[in-house]
Amino acid sequence: DAGITQSPRHKVTETGTPVTLRCHQTENHRYMYWYRQDPGHGLRLIHYSYGVKDTDKGEVSDGYSVSRSKTEDFLLTLESATSSQTSVYFCAISEGSGRGDNEQFFGPGTRLTVL
Amino acid sequence: SQQGEEDPQALSIQEGENATMNCSYKTSINNLQWYRQNSGRGLVHLILIRSNEREKHSGRLRVTLDTSKKSSSLLITASRAADTASYFCATAVQGAQKLVFGQGTRLTINP
Numbered sequence: 001d002a003g004i005t006q007s008p009r010h011k012v013t014e015t016g017t018p019v020t021l022r023c024h025q026t027e028n029h030r031y032m033y034w035y036r037q038d039p040g041h042g043l044r045l046i047h048y049s050y051g052v053k054d055t056d057k058g059e060v061s062d063g064y065s066v067s068r069s070k071t072e073d074f075l076l077t078l079e080s081a082t083s084s085q086t087s088v089y090f091c092a093i094s095e096g097s098g099r100g101d102n103e104q105f106f107g108p109g110t111r112l113t114v115l
Numbered sequence: 116s117q118q119g120e121e122d123p124q125a126l127s128i129q130e131g132e133n134a135t136m137n138c139s140y141k142t143s144i145n146n147l148q149w150y151r152q153n154s155g156r157g158l159v160h161l162i163l164i165r166s167n168e169r170e171k172h173s174g175r176l177r178v179t180l181d182t183s184k185k186s187s188s189l190l191i192t193a194s195r196a197a198d199t200a201s202y203f204c205a206t207a208v209q210g211a212q213k214l215v216f217g218q219g220t221r222l223t224i225n226p
Contacts, residue, residue, distance in 0.1 A: 004157075031212050033213075035216075040218070041218070042203065042216050042217055042218035042219055043158070043203065043216040044216075045213060045214075045215075048212075048213060050212065058213070059215075090157055090158070092157075092158075094212060096212055102146075102207055102212050102214070103148060103160040103163055104158075104160065104205075104214060105160065106157030106158045106159070107157055108156065108157050109155075109156070109157055
């Protein structure tokens with residue numbers, strides 16, 4: 001988890017409220033990712049970023065938006081949280097060296113509960 | 116839909132035994148990676164094998180890749196209690212910086 005932090009680590013919120021999760025890296029890696037992890041579904045990509053202000057959708061992007069105004073920060077926003085968004089959210093980073101080796105390094109996760 | 120499918124979903128062995136996990140995928144890949152996740156923690160990268168490689172070693176880990184069968188295996192030799200974790204394969208499609216993860220194998224090492 002070194003070099004990647006997520007905040008908050010735990011959050012309980014109510015349906016309909018906005019929620020923002022933050023991922024912060026100190027590695028200066030180009031790529032940043034948001035995943036959610038649910039039992040029976042493994043790890044699914046929500047959104048990713050390939051540079052400041054450059055983002056793209058993943059497999060399960062509906063109901064989520066992201067922003068990246070600085071290299072080190074990648075924000076995930078749930079505009080109006082729903083119970084189906086109760087999950088553990090992981091941020092990951094990748095150097096994007098261009099060699100094709102694209103191992104990812106993961107943060108510690110944020111456990112979000114939507115009541 | 117998931118690209119990688121791990122088999123078995125759960126595996127329980129005695130300490131000192133070898134553990135083998137398998138991963139199958141559907142499309143052509145650039146590389147295949149294995150990750151470990153300890154309970155309540157983030158994933159940790161273990162090993163990457165490129166599509167033109169057939170076998171790779173790292174300490175007690177041995178990974179094989181058969182692109183004709185679209186499958187990979189992860190062997191952990193001389194298992195230890197600390198190896199208890201979930202193991203995920205992830206595939207990288209050519210030209211993409213995204214990974215697609217399987218659902219994982221939960222490995223339990225009994226003392």
